[in-house]
Amino acid sequence: MKERVIFHCDANSFYASVEEAHNPDLKGKPVAVSGNPKTRTGIILTKNETAKKFGVLTGEAIWQAKSKCPNLICVPPHHKLYEEYSQQLRQIYEKYTDRVESFGIDECWLDVTETLKFFGDKQTLADQIRAEVKESLNITISVGVSFGKLFAKLGSDLKKPDATTIITRENYKQIIYPLPVNSIIGIGKRLKERFDKLGVVQLGDITLLPDSILKKKFGIIGLDLKQKLCGNDQDQVKKFDDHTPAKSVGNGTTTITDIYSRAEILSVVSALCDEISTRLRRSNFNAQGLSVTLKTADFKYFNQTLHLDFCTNSLCDLITFSMKILDSFWQYNLPVRAIRICAYNLSSAQTVQLNMFSNTQKKDSLSAGLDKVRQKYGYYSIMPASTLKNSHIDLTRVEV
Ligand SMILES: [Mg+2]
Numbered sequence: 001m002k003e004r005v006i007f008h009c010d011a012n013s014f015y016a017s018v019e020e021a022h023n024p025d026l027k028g029k030p031v032a033v034s035g036n037p038k039t040r041t042g043i044i045l046t047k048n049e050t051a052k053k054f055g056v057l058t059g060e061a062i063w064q065a066k067s068k069c070p071n072l073i074c075v076p077p078h079h080k081l082y083e084e085y086s087q088q089l090r091q092i093y094e095k096y097t098d099r100v101e102s103f104g105i106d107e108c109w110l111d112v113t114e115t116l117k118f119f120g121d122k123q124t125l126a127d128q129i130r131a132e133v134k135e136s137l138n139i140t141i142s143v144g145v146s147f148g149k150l151f152a153k154l155g156s157d158l159k160k161p162d163a164t165t166i167i168t169r170e171n172y173k174q175i176i177y178p179l180p181v182n183s184i185i186g187i188g189k190r191l192k193e194r195f196d197k198l199g200v201v202q203l204g205d206i207t208l209l210p211d212s213i214l215k216k217k218f219g220i221i222g223l224d225l226k227q228k229l230c231g232n233d234q235d236q237v238k239k240f241d242d243h244t245p246a247k248s249v250g251n252g253t254t255t256i257t258d259i260y261s262r263a264e265i266l267s268v269v270s271a272l273c274d275e276i277s278t279r280l281r282r283s284n285f286n287a288q289g290l291s292v293t294l295k296t297a298d299f300k301y302f303n304q305t306l307h308l309d310f311c312t313n314s315l316c317d318l319i320t321f322s323m324k325i326l327d328s329f330w331q332y333n334l335p336v337r338a339i340r341i342c343a344y345n346l347s348s349a350q351t352v353q354l355n356m357f358s359n360t361q362k363k364d365s366l367s368a369g370l371d372k373v374r375q376k377y378g379y380y381s382i383m384p385a386s387t388l389k390n391s392h393i394d395l396t397r398v399e400v
Pocket residue numbers: 010011012013014106107
């Protein structure tokens with residue numbers, strides 16, 4: 001197979017850079033985008049390069065930042081403006097390939113394997129894209145270039161601002177392996193502690209762990225990570241419109257407030273699965289694949305899928321396995337603003353492959369009972385217990 005060429009383009013200090021680009025008076029001055037500057041109780045959301053030099057940190061209170069940098073200019077966030085810049089960034093990237101996948105508001109992967117030949121070599125193209133962004137939007141990006149998505153993403157973090165980092169088959173061990181394990185997004189505090197216990201400090205250490213230990217401690221995700229770190233990263237850069245498999249039944253919602261805990265997430269997942277399971281039964285379908293997508297408060301998407309070894313449309317199964325997927329990769333430590341569940345690999349419910357380990361008959365009659373009550377008394381007459389007292393979603397917004 002042809003070696004792929006993947007770019008990861010990450011805008012530097014995005015919010016603060018957009019504010020600077022939009023308001024020339026701010027140029028060269030220390031600027032931070034913050035929660036609520038008027039009451040001085042807000043928190044620094046992001047800062048520009050000048051503010052960084054004074055030691056201003058993301059997440060600290062405005063008063064703390066100002067004690068280090070008295071001339072710091074704090075501006076409130078302008079989300080609509082950031083969305084506009086985000087769109088324009090995408091439009092620039094799409095001139096170079098049709099395979100552009102957004103990650104959050106200011107990051108994109110580009111698969112330029114097929115189009116690179118029109119623009120020269122990797123370095124030339126990455127530099128050209130950087131120059132075009134700077135010229136037309138007056139902000140800067142860092143570009144990571146590699147043969148897989150993970151290394152490209154890690155690469156864009158290595159040199160900032162306005163730089164290109166190329167990670168090749170020849171140099172990846174030298175560049176990537178010494179990085180701390182939490183350089184990878186998704187390895188939060190709790191997962192880092194679990195790696196610490198195994199003596200794993202750097203990314204390279206993960207490649208030395210036997211598969212059996214990785215599987216036991218971290219499941220499929222652990223094995224997948226090791227594969228990627230060994231240079232076998234097959235993850236595709238998705239096109240804008242191929243998020244979900246074609247034949248699927250999905251349901252998602254934006255929560256009323258950001259949620260964190262497993263219990264809060266379970267209550268939303270239960271409501272979503274309840275509707276999916278009803279729709280599957282109504283269309284006489286079973287599913288053998290499940291995917292869970294989380295969108296965090298900073299608009300980043302996290303997605304994991306699971307292939308089940310049996311077919312099902314039971315509510316209990318959908319909830320249990322959606323939570324299994326979540327438990328395998330999510331740390332319940334970031335604010336979640338939207339959840340989507342999707343059941344795919346659909347087959348006719350008549351040709352059921354019996355799963356010896358699940359009590360299929362019992363679950364079927366439970367589901368049938370649920371449907372009967374709803375037919376008679378309405379959809380909301382009976383709900384899974386875990387969705388009760390659910391203040392995070394407006395249940396009536398879930399399409400049925
Ligand atoms: Mg960025």
